Amino acid sequence: MIRFVLADLRRLWAASLVIVLLVALATALGVAVTLQERALRLGSARAADKFDLIVGAPGSETQLVLSSVFLQPAALPLMPGEVLTKLIADPRVAWAAPIGFGDNFQGYPIVGTTTALISGTTTGFSQGQMFAREGEAMVGSGVDLPIGAEVKPMHGAAGEGGETHAESIYHVVGKLQPTGTAWDRAVLVPIQAVWHIHGLGEDHDHEEAGHDEHEAADHEDEAGEEHHHGHIDADAPLDEDFDHEVPGLPAVLVKPKTIADAYALRQAYRTGEGTRAVFPAEVLTGLYATLGDARAVLMYVAYGAQTLVAAALMLIAVIHVAQRRKQIGALRAFGAPRLAVFGIVWLELLLLVAIGVGAGFGLGYGAAEFLAGLFTAQSGVHMPVEFTKSDAALAATFLAVAALMAALPAALAYRQSPVEALRG
Amino acid sequence: MLPLALSDVAISFPGLAQPVLSIDHLEVPAGGRLAVTGASGSGKSTFVNLVSGLERPDTGAIRWDGTDITTLSESRRDLWRAQNVGLVMQDFHLFPGLAAIDNVLLPARLARAATAEVKSRAHELLSRVGLARPEQSVETMSRGEMQRVAVARALLRRPGVLIADEPTASLDAEAGAEVGQLLLELANQEGATLIVVSHDERLTERLDRRIRLADGHIVADTAMRASS
Ligand SMILES: Nc1ncnc2c1ncn2[C@@H]1O[C@H](COP(=O)(O)OP(=O)(O)OP(=O)(O)O)[C@@H](O)[C@H]1O
Numbered sequence: 212m213i214r215f216v217l218a219d220l221r222r223l224w225a226a227s228l229v230i231v232l233l234v235a236l237a238t239a240l241g242v243a244v245t246l247q248e249r250a251l252r253l254g255s256a257r258a259a260d261k262f263d264l265i266v267g268a269p270g271s272e273t274q275l276v277l278s279s280v281f282l283q284p285a286a287l288p289l290m291p292g293e294v295l296t297k298l299i300a301d302p303r304v305a306w307a308a309p310i311g312f313g314d315n316f317q318g319y320p321i322v323g324t325t326t327a328l329i330s331g332t333t334t335g336f337s338q339g340q341m342f343a344r345e346g347e348a349m350v351g352s353g354v355d356l357p358i359g360a361e362v363k364p365m366h367g368a369a370g371e372g373g374e375t376h377a378e379s380i381y382h383v384v385g386k387l388q389p390t391g392t393a394w395d396r397a398v399l400v401p402i403q404a405v406w407h408i409h410g411l412g413e414d415h416d417h418e419e420a421g422h423d424e425h426e427a428a429d430h431e432d433e434a435g436e437e438h439h440h441g442h443i444d445a446d447a448p449l450d451e452d453f454d455h456e457v458p459g460l461p462a463v464l465v466k467p468k469t470i471a472d473a474y475a476l477r478q479a480y481r482t483g484e485g486t487r488a489v490f491p492a493e494v495l496t497g498l499y500a501t502l503g504d505a506r507a508v509l510m511y512v513a514y515g516a517q518t519l520v521a522a523a524l525m526l527i528a529v530i531h532v533a534q535r536r537k538q539i540g541a542l543r544a545f546g547a548p549r550l551a552v553f554g555i556v557w558l559e560l561l562l563l564v565a566i567g568v569g570a571g572f573g574l575g576y577g578a579a580e581f582l583a584g585l586f587t588a589q590s591g592v593h594m595p596v597e598f599t600k601s602d603a604a605l606a607a608t609f610l611a612v613a614a615l616m617a618a619l620p621a622a623l624a625y626r627q628s629p630v631e632a633l634r635g
Numbered sequence: 636m637l638p639l640a641l642s643d644v645a646i647s648f649p650g651l652a653q654p655v656l657s658i659d660h661l662e663v664p665a666g667g668r669l670a671v672t673g674a675s676g677s678g679k680s681t682f683v684n685l686v687s688g689l690e691r692p693d694t695g696a697i698r699w700d701g702t703d704i705t706t707l708s709e710s711r712r713d714l715w716r717a718q719n720v721g722l723v724m725q726d727f728h729l730f731p732g733l734a735a736i737d738n739v740l741l742p743a744r745l746a747r748a749a750t751a752e753v754k755s756r757a758h759e760l761l762s763r764v765g766l767a768r769p770e771q772s773v774e775t776m777s778r779g780e781m782q783r784v785a786v787a788r789a790l791l792r793r794p795g796v797l798i799a800d801e802p803t804a805s806l807d808a809e810a811g812a813e814v815g816q817l818l819l820e821l822a823n824q825e826g827a828t829l830i831v832v833s834h835d836e837r838l839t840e841r842l843d844r845r846i847r848l849a850d851g852h853i854v855a856d857t858a859m860r861a862s863s
C-alpha cells in the first residue's frame with residue numbers, strides 16, 4: 212500500500228508539492244509566532260537575570276528597566292548622587308553600582324559603571340583584564356573592537372549621531388565573555404570617566420576651569436542639550452569611592468544580600484523621596500502580558516490561515532477522489548478490499564499533511580531563528596529559539612485533526628461503487 | 636474451476652420500464668467456455684457485473700459452485716471476487732507510474748495476499764503472456780502489451796473463473812488476436828471457467844458456446860464445435 216501511495220504521489224508531484232507548501236506555510240506561521248514569543252520571553256528574562264533591583268529617579272519604571280538592562284537609549288531623569296552613597300553603605304546591600312549613559316561609539320553604547328557591576332554580572336574575560344585607569348575601557352563580547360583599540364566617545368545616544376568629545380580617548384583593555392545580554396554590545400568605562408567627560412563630579416587633581424560641576428548635579432537631564440565639556444584624565448587611577456560629592460545618576464544597580472533584603476530595599480527606595488526602585492523581573496512580567504496579547508492576535512491570524520488551508524485541502528481531496536472514481540473502482544473490481552481503498556486515500560492525504568507539518572515546523576524554526584538573529588544583532592540580547600513539549604503536542608494535534616479530516620474523502624472513496632466507476 | 640448457475644435473475648434501473656437484464660436460467664459447467672454477444676446496450680456488461688459480483692440483481696440467484704453470491708454482503712462479495720474471479724476489461728485499468736510487475740501484484744498486495752509464491756507467479760505469468768521486462772513502466776507500453784499485463788493480473792490468484800468484457804475491442808486486429816489466443820490458452824492451462832463478452836467473431840467462435848443477448852434477454856444459444 213505504501214509503495215502504491217508513494218508512486219501515486221510521485222506521479223502527482225506538482226499538486227502534492229503545492230499541498231505540502233500550503234500546509235507548511237500555514238504551520239510555519241503559527242510555529243514562528245510561538246517560538247518567537249517564547250524566545251523573546253526567555254531571552255529578556257535571562258538578560259535581566261543578574262539585575263536584581265534597580266534604583267532610579269521617579270519616572271517610567273519600564274523605561275528605567277529598558278535603559279539599564281537593555282541599554283535602550285533614552286533620556287532618563289537623574290537622582291541625587293547621595294543615593295548611591297547610601298546604598299553602598301546599606302548593610303542589606305551586597306554591592307551597588309552606578310550606571311551612566313549618554314555616549315556611544317560606532318553605534319555601541321558607552322556605559323559608565325564600576326568593577327563591582329562588571330564582576331557581579333559577567334562570567335569573566337575572554338581577553339585582557341578589567342579597566343584600572345580612567346582612560347581604559349572594556350568591551351562586551353559582541354563589540355567588534357580588538358584589545359588596544361581606541362574608543363572616541365560621541366555624545367548622544369547610539370544611532371543619534373552627535374559630536375565627539377575630541378580630546379577624550381579610551382583604550383580597550385579587556386573583552387568580556389558573552390553573557391547573552393544587551394551588555395554584550397556595550398563599551399564599559401569607569402563611571403568617573405563619564406562624569407569627567409561631561410564635566411561632572413569632583414576631581415581633586417584637575418580643577419577644570421570654566422565648568423560648573425556642582426551646578427550640573429542639579430540638572431535633571433544628563434542626555435539633554437546642556438553640554439559641559441570636559442575630558443578624561445586617561446592615566447588617573449580608578450576611584451570607586453562614592454562616599455562624597457557623587458554627581459546625579461540615572462540608575463543604580465543593587466545586589467541585595469537576601470530576597471528579604473531585596474523586598475525591604477525596594478520598599479525603602481520606592482517610597483523614599485526622589486527615588487524609585489524596581490525589580491526588572493516584575494516589570495518584564497508586565498510586559499509579557501502585552502506580548503502575550505500580541506501573540507494571541509497573531510495566533511488567531513495563524514489559526515485562520517490554518518483553517519482556510521484545511522478547508523481548501525478538503526475541497527481538493529474530495530474533487531480528487533471524484534476525479535479518480537475510475538481508478539478507485541478498478542482497484543476494488545480487481546480484488547482490493549474496501550478498507551485498502553479507504554487506507555490509500557487516507558494515507559495519501561495524511562502523508563502530505565505530515566510532510567507539510569514537518570516542513571512547517573522547520574520553516575517556522577528557521578524564521579524564528581532568523582528574526583532572533585536580527586534582534587540579537589541589534590540589541591545584543593541572546594534569543595533562545597527552542598522547541599518544548601507543548602510544540603510536540605501541537606504537531607500531534609495537527610496530525611490528529613488531519614487524520615480526522617482525511618477520513619471524509621477516504622470514506623467517499625470507500626463508498627464508491629466499483630460498477631459505477633468502471634462504466635463510461 | 637467453477638460451475639455457474641443463474642436462475643430467475645433480473646435487474647432493472649430506476650427510470651427504465653423494462654429490466655436491463657432478465658435471465659430465467661443459464662448454466663455453465665466448470666471449465667466451460669462461454670461467449671456473450673449482442674448489440675450495444677443489450678446488457679452484456681450488466682451480465683458481467685452480475686456474475687462477477689460487482690453488482691447485485693434485484694431478484695434471482697447467481698450460484699458459483701453452490702455459493703449464491705447474491706446473498707453476500709458487499710465486502711464479502713469483494714473478498715469472494717478477489718479469490719475466485721479474474722477480470723479483464725476493455726479499458727485495461729492499469730495504474731500509471733507503476734511497473735508491469737507492480738500492476739500485476741497491486742490488488743494482491745492491497746489484499747495482503749502477495750506472498751513470495753504469489754510474487755514468483757507474477758513474474759512467471761508475465762513471461763507467459765510474452766512480456767520480457769517486468770520492470771517496464773506501464774505507460775510506456777503498447778496497448779496490446781497493456782492488455783497482456785491485465786491478463787496476467789487477472790490470473791495471479793488462480794481464479795476459478797476468468798471473465799473478460801470486450802478484451803480485444805480497443806486493440807488492433809493483430810494484437811487483439813494475440814490477446815484472444817492468450818485468454819483461451821491460459822484459461823485452459825489454469826483450468827478456469829471462461830466467460831468472454833465480445834463482438835469479435837474470430838474470438839467467440841473459438842469458445843464452446845455462444846449466447847446472444849437482445850434487450851436483456853438471451854435470444855440465441857449456440858454450441859460451437861470445440862476447436863482449440
Ligand atoms: N446504472 C444504470 N442506470 C441506468 N441504466 C443503466 C445502468 N447501467 C446500465 N444501464 C443501461 O442498461 C443497458 C445495458 O447496458 P450494458 O452496459 O450492459 O450494455 P452492453 O451490452 O455492455 O453495451 P456495450 O456493447 O455498448 O458495452 C443500457 O441501455 C444502459 O443504458
Ligand SMILES: [Mg+2]
Nearest residue numbers: 679680681800
Ligand atoms: Mg459493455
